[in-house]
Amino acid sequence: MVPEGVSLGYARACTRDHDLESQRQQLIAAGCYDVYADQGKPGATVVRPELDACLRAMQPGNTLVVTQLDRLGRTVRGLAELLDTLKERKIAFRSLAEGIDTTTMQGRMMFGIIASVAEMERELIRERTMAGLGAATGKGGRPPRLQPHDVREARRLREHEEWSLDRIAEKFEVSRSTIIRALRQDGLAGDGYAGKKPAISPRETTRGQSAQNPGSGPNIPG
Structure with missing residues (x-):
């Protein structure tokens, strides 16, 4: 069981990326009690067993720490959903590179900005999908090649x-x-x-x- 109030670090790098140890050192220097790390292949399906293990180990009052936001996900939407989950579990979040810390007012504001951008991304995807369906329906199943x-x-x-x-x-x-x-x-x-x-x-x-x-x-x- 992870002690209450401690920080857990998470690092991720691809097989051709040599900064995994650098991430570990930064997270330890930031006061992390333990560091979980995934190493995968670039372009492959995202499988992050160590992140899953880290999230299972965390309790309310703990803090998840990463060196930068893209270590957690490739899209704003995916990142916002993960941060929402942490918030619901009363787990704080820190990103060293961006200076985000949800235990502070500034950090919570940044979290709100990320959530807003994710919502905008969802709306844009929905609009493009509907526009594509409308074009396909109106043109016998295929949108025109030339506008x-x-x-x-x-x-x-x-x-x-x-x-x-x-x-x-x-x-x-x-x-x-x-x-x-x-x-x-x-x-x-x-x-x-x-x-x-x-x-x-x-x-x-x-x-x-x-x-x-x-x-x-x-x-x-x-």
Whole structure:
């Protein structure tokens, strides 16, 4: 059983990180009764058995200490949830690098800021999810590859800059057929676009019409 009122340190580093011992020394110097440490592989699924053991050992009145916030988690949301759990268990928290100490007024204020940022992160994720679902529902299950402002720019490049369809497709990182469909849906033929013949590149000649018969080809030049 961990004595009441003591601090427990937690350190974490990846296998290629050599600062695990440095973290231990900092935590001991900060007055930690014991130090738990995890060492894992970068990019792997986060498994932290020593952190779990540390949290199980802690009692109300204890303090969890880390050298910096990112030792506890990779996201603001995950960190805020862990700090909430500590608060509910009446366990204090300190982060040496950021100067956070929830036993002080300033530390509690910083905790509130972290919680607010986490809430904002959750709202942004929720909004993006809903926007994605709405776009997918309205467009037969897939959002459009080109947004309206992209189509307007593609039209400008085609009409005024005389870019080839291949070059426009490369700019927007889509297929040539996507550009053609977008321009047709934008009503270019209705605006008299079909009568305009921008310069045709050699690649477009082989795809759309032969050099011997320049009048043949699709409605949209290219």
